[in-house]
Amino acid sequence: MAYLRALLLPFSLLYGLAIWIRNRLYDWGWMKVTAFEKPVIVVGNLAVGGTGKSPMTEYLIQLLSPHYKVATLSRGYGRKTRGFLAVKADDNPATSGDEPLQFKRKFPYITVAVCESRVAGVKRLIAEGHEVILLDDAYQHRALRPGLAILLFDYQSVDKPKWLLPAGNYRDHFSERRRADLIIVSKAPMFSDENKKIKLRHLLGEKRNVPVLFSAIGYRQLTPLRPHPEMPGAILEADLSVLLLLGIANPAPLHEYIAANTGEVVELRFSDHHSYTPADVQNLIRRFGEIANPHKLIVTTEKDAQRLLIPSLVNLLADLPIYVIPIQVVFDPPDERLFQQTVLTYCREALATG
Incomplete structure (x- = not known):
């Protein structure tokens, strides 16, 4: 790995210069x-994927939608359409992208839109009467100046070397954190080491008056991929075997959680945003059949679920016990109060003067 990194370093230097x-x-x-x-x-x-942007966006939706007319806007990674599109719950990932579709299905009462040009998309949403616009994964979209920029860093990797692409996984310079109004260290353990928190706050906040907050991932009850009378709710148990079906950027926290609460974990992993095919389902059926324990099921993520619920796969998956594990952002109470106060105050003041 170190040898490959060294070979790619000249390309990272060129990439870094272009970004600078x-x-x-x-x-x-x-x-x-x-x-x-x-x-x-x-x-x-600043890194590529896996820091929990989608759960944070969902947290903001839940925080703000009771008070304001909220819309989310993203590029719609992986979609085959172009231009501005208002996402509908019966769309498919090829039309809207998997994460926007997940937002719309979970929060049907808000507007979810995709557009390559964030500026054009925001203008249209404001013209349609939306009061607050949430932009998922737009920190590098410099053509738009946000009123509030929330920057996420993964707890496990934030203090490791910050190599730029392609030698590493940073897509922007670490120094660009200076543009953030709030910095969130995501996916932290529920009971984080206080000394490490102090170290990370110093590393990320330096001497600037930027709050550095910590959040964890909370896992909720398993739900069937498709509601079915013969598929009741499931719980994780010590004698259970789980086949994890994953097409996300950073599956390690979920794997660790499942492993800590079951007897056996088998992982079938694909690249982030992978478009599942009938051949993939046949492989899933084979791998699931190889698990000897009769007390077994398949667990996947909400984002993966959007790419599984397409017409070409539905019948193939019909007889499989596939469950989705929803996740949510969990803050320490003092950090949560500061986060909510900062966001709500910004929105209130911006609307009062805008």
Whole structure:
């Protein structure tokens, strides 16, 4: 791995130079930046995937939607459509992308939209009367200036070397954290080491007055992929065998959670945003059949579920006990109070002056 990293390092240096120049062009005003009077909140990261942007966006939806007309906007990674699209619950991932579809199915009462141009998308949503716009994965979209930028770092990797692509997994310079208004260390253990928290707050916040907060992932009750009278709710038990079906960027926390609460975990892993095929399902059936324990089931994520619930796969999956494990962001109470206060105050003040 170290040898491969060394071979890729010259490309990382070139990539880093290009990103640095691009950022400076925006900072110096040589490239156009658009700001908005309405509240625009960006959730993003500096690394590639796996920091929990989607659960954080869902947390914001639940926090803000009781008070404001909320819309989410993202690029719609993996979709085969172009331009602005309002996502519908009966869409498929090829139309809207898997994460926007997940948002719409979980929160049908809000507007979920996708658009390559975040500026054009925000303008349209504001024109349609939306009061707060949440942008999922738009920290690097410098053509838009957010009113509040929330930057996420993964607890397990934030203090490790920060190599840029392709030698590493950082897509922007670590120094660009200076643009954040809130920094969240995500996927922290429920009872994090206080000394490490102090170290990470110093590393991420430096001497700037930027809050560095900590959040964990909370796992909720398993639910059937498709409701069925012969598939009641399931619980994780010590004598249970689980086949984990995963197509996400960072499956380690989920694997650890399942392993800690069951007797056996078999993982069938694909790349992030993988589009499942009938051949994949046949492989899943074979792997599941190889598990000797009769007390067994299949567990997948909410994001994977969107890519499984497509017409070409539904019949193939009909007889499999597939369960989805929803996740949610969990803050320490003091951090949660500060987070909610910061977000709600920003929205209230932006709408009062906008």
